Amino acid sequence: MDLRYTDEQLVFREEVRQWLVQHVPAKPLPSFDTAEGFEAHRQWERTLSKGNWGMVTWPEAYGGRGCDLIQWLIFEEEYYRAGAPLRVNQNGIFLLGPTLMEYGTEAQKARFIPAMAQGEEIWAQGWSEPNAGSDMAAIRCSAVRDGDEFIINGQKIWSTRAVYADWVFGLFRSDPDSERHHGLSKILVPLDAEGITVRPISQLNGLPGFAEIFFDDVRVPAFNLLGGEGEGWRIAMATAGFERGLMLRSPARFQQASKRLVELYRSRQHEVLDPFVEESVLRCYMDAEAYALSTYQTASLLCNGGSIGPEASCNKIFWSELDLLIHETAMTLLGARAEIEPETDKDVAELGMWLDGFLFAQSGPIYAGTNEIQRNIIAERMLGMPRK
């Protein structure tokens, strides 16, 4: 155990910091769930990519820097410290990217990864269906092989970013006689293909952050099959592993939010406060740091050649409940003014963006596998409790 950064890591941090100081937009971008904001965020992805900062862990040949996971954590710390825009292509870079690296052919990597890194192709995800939510193995959306094409029919729902995205990756039933997690395939589909209808769904904040996607005889080349036909479940589990395990919510996000929470608390100390709020502030700060320490532990383990086990399911519960507590506590500190939607710069200075984050935090315990499903996984696979 050596909890000191190496000189090389300190130099790397400084390099990231300097670049961000010069490039992060002075004013926050509009939400990426608006047409204008989406394009602004796409532009930011291009800027990142020009500096080779799109995804630092990827090989240089794909626009990355070949960084290890400790450097990735340092990058993320600086990224959130700088208040840089959220990653509109997170479905691509954090979820599909690692899967492509592991399961994609060389031709697929060459086709999809550079465009993803450069922000030219933004990705949506297509897991859930109206009757396949937590029970993802109930997927019915079909992909029937026809020569060197698949013909896709059915419906996906809760597809994050699908309203403005360019592509969707998803799980489809390629063997019509199959049941449950057999006979599924992971297929990449351009959202401008003929036969696709995207119907936006407004989220709690009124913006269309996700959508329903209807597939009506949509033809995609067999080239877009990721991994083997019928291998979709195994590959999807790998993606879900990345999502839960490490990349989707880096600790820096919560550490930065907790820092702002402490600042808000300091500024409100002269007010009459809910006496329970002090403990919540402490807990948020400590838990964000605990999440960081745990992630450093996991990253070190992976750097040393180890692998992630079923305990990774704890992550999702921990950070999503932490995010709720951070924002609930901020709303408590803002008191009766918490309901006001900030409209002017003065509002933002006074109220921050806590309301926005508070609404978004409600989704954390639901997406990427509900926390109830995670608790089942922990009980059964980590603790060894009986399934039935």
Added chain:
Amino acid sequence: MDATFTDDQRAFAEATRAVLLGEVTADRIRARWQTPTGQDPTLLDELQALGLNGMLVPEALGGLGLGETDFVLMAQACGHVALPEPVVEQAMVAVPLLVDSLERGLGDGSVQTVLDGVQQGATRVAVGHPINAVINFAAGADWFLLGAGEGLYLVPVDQVAVAPRRSMDPSRRIAEVDFDEGEDFCLARGDAGAELWRATLNRGALANAAQLVGLAESMVEQAVRYTQERHQFGRAVGANQAVKHLLADVAVQIEYAKPVVYRAAYAVEVSPGRADFAVSHAKIAATRAAKLAARHCIQAHGAMGYTWECDLQIWVKRSWALAREWGDDGFHKNRIHEWLLRPKALLGPDFTFGRHSIAEAHNAEEERV
């Protein structure tokens, strides 16, 4: 940057754990409750042979010269079996305080004598920090490190009045002690004493945090076993989601207490006088995990969980006791609170490990670890 343990550290902890799991069973802990001393002398000899007492003693003083990151997994293993004997307190708290005193040239040779005796397994030292109301196993001690205000005293047993009290945990043989604060036994006072006691408090809180994690892990294992064996409505009680989720919630808290405790061990090893933030965080996180484990595991055992017969009580009561020793939640949360309000506190994602590194902190006022 490497936040993992070495193979050697794991192997040594595993060896200790194997000895403990074989020797420290619930039946044998209950048998100790019936004895006057409450201790198992054979086991103490066996642990002495593993060299635990000398692990944190520098090589120049005849020890192994290891640090808290080497010992923390051992402390966790002692907690896991609910070891009644105060092995962790001795090796991780009393011995380092003797070493600190020796390195500052305190005392008139008595410190060296006592340290040598402890390393040979011939002498027992109990620590009475002013923050603690009682001392565990005071009756078995030959020497006492005692505090009065900022003063630190090394006092032989014949100069100490020991008044035994009964603990809710029958494995803990606690006592209140009293002594005359004479010049003869004083090692340090004023700032020097305060500094030694502050480092000792951090070591004690770390020792308890590590044991609390081990206790919590064991409680969950016991509840998992019980809910597999116990059947109702024609199936194992543990197949019910309501029961699974009780235990999964504990597992999450344990999973996130561990790296915090390990960071505290590192901070204490590098700089015990500046480890306040890391140690308080560790004690709070481990206490939270162990208290939740106690509550949810009693619940998972149903009515059995509320009986004297059920062995779970050994772990539950130890957790409740250790949670309040070496600073309770109120003490440690106040330390964190005070730190977070400092104008110069280093907050945010780039300061998880202090300014660049713990060892190179420039300003104690800002230092977070």
